[in-house]
Amino acid sequence: MIKLTEERMYQASLEKDSSFEGIYWMAVKTTGIFCRPTCTARKPKRENVEFFINTEKAIESGYRPCKICRPLEKLNETPRYIQDLLDELQQNESLKIKDADLLKRNIEPVTIRRWFLKNHGMTFQSFQREFRMNKAFKKIKNGESIIEVALESGYESLSGFNERFKEVIGTTPKHTGHRTIIDLKRIETPLGPMFACACDEGICLLEFTDRKNIDRQFVHLSKVMNAEIVQGENKHFKQLEEELNEYFDGKRMKFDVPIYTTGTDFQKKVWNLLTEIPTGETRTYKQQSEVLGNPKAVRAVGTANGINKIAIIIPCHRVIGSDGDLVGYAGGIWRKQKLLELEGAILF
Structure with a gap:
């Protein structure tokens, strides 16, 4: 468990340290507001603040949420106006939203561009193109005419469609x-x-978008499956989102959405063993290696845990150090703590 002093939390707020997101909220006595650790507002003097481990306690104590960092919103949540654009693209495969269309909606194209570059690593136009080609690919695979698919995708030129x-x-x-x-x-x-990847068989990747080396995860997955990773919908995504919502609401202990793992036989044994750890309990790396019949394989078990591509569903967050410390979680130790708190393995 992360052991925090108020001095350490105050210092984290001064540094706008994102690794403390979700662990505490800082309230300012002189203004009556509370903020995230990463809030960009001017930081108050140490004697004018107090700290809370959840937003409910801050509100109960009479504080109101900061309008700058918006502590009641989900971390890095998709803005409503962008979600509306995504919904439109899902409903109309031939739709091409251009800068002029954005301006008509009072949306600055540069704002959209920056958001998509930050959150998807590509421009909004590139995102739309991938989304259309994903749908086109599946239609052609299902036997539809290439010409008809090209027209349905909004292309008048077959050569232009082929090129894209x-x-x-x-x-x-x-x-x-x-x-x-x-x-x-x-x-x-x-x-x-989180980024979710899925094939016909099931979910093959589920990682927080700011996970360390997430790009390497994509490259490896694409290589071992000999497939291109493309923005688009999948039959398993709806079930995944529903079950994750139930999990975070405390209404689900076990996931039923199909998963598809890629790894060695040993790695798959380690991942299967992780799914057998009951919700609300933890195991050490040593205990896991002993169950596998090789007490000396602690390091190998830790390595396999570290390259697990399906977070939460394959609960590598339930494995802790022999001394009880929360170690080795690529999504951030603060998230590991929050997941274990949610499951009742850590109680305050």
């Missing part, structure tokens, strides 16, 4: 027979947004 298709999918529409794609979606959770 190859750019995104990595092959031409005529050669999709043995090609596969992995669907990618950004989803919201109370602990911050």
